[in-house]
Amino acid sequence: MIRIGMKIEIDPLPKIAGLKQAMQNRIVRKAITTAGKPIVQTAKSQVVQRIGALKFALALKVKTKNNVSFGLIGAKSKYQKAKKGVFAWPVKYAHIVEKGSKFNRARPFLHPAFNPSQVKAQIAELIAQGIREQLAR
Secondary structure, three states, X not given: XXXXXXXXXXXXXXXXXXXXXXXXXXXXXXXXXXXXXXXXXXXXXXXXXXXXXXXXXXXXXXXXXXXXXEEEEEEOOOOOEEEOOEEEOHHHHHHHHHHOOOOOOOOOXXXXXXXXXXXXXXXXHHHHHHHHHHXXX
C-alpha cells in the first residue's frame, strides 16, 4: 500500500476542550474528509490508465483510533475489475505504479497530488470553523 504521511499538530485550542470528545472527533473527521477529497480527485486525474481499475479504486478513508483521527488515501482493498477475462486488483500494484520497480518506471500520481502546507492550513481552518459552528449552537 502506498503511504503518504503527514502529522498535523494544532495548537491546543481552549475552546475545543469545552466540547465533548465525540464532538471533537466529528469536527476533526469532517475537516480531514473535506481536505482529502481534492487530493483524491487530483490523484485520479494523474493516474496512468490501462484498464482503469486503479483510477476507480482510489478513495479516502477517515479513521479514529484512541481519539486520534487520520485519513488514508489509496486503493480500496476489495476493489477488482475485469476486462476481457483479466482481473485486476489495484491494491496489489498501486505501489509499483507510484514508485516503480526494476522493470517499470515510476509514474507517480499520489505524491504530486499532495501538498502538505496547503492541506495543513485547510484542515486547521476547517477545524476552527467547526468549533465556531458548535459554540454558536
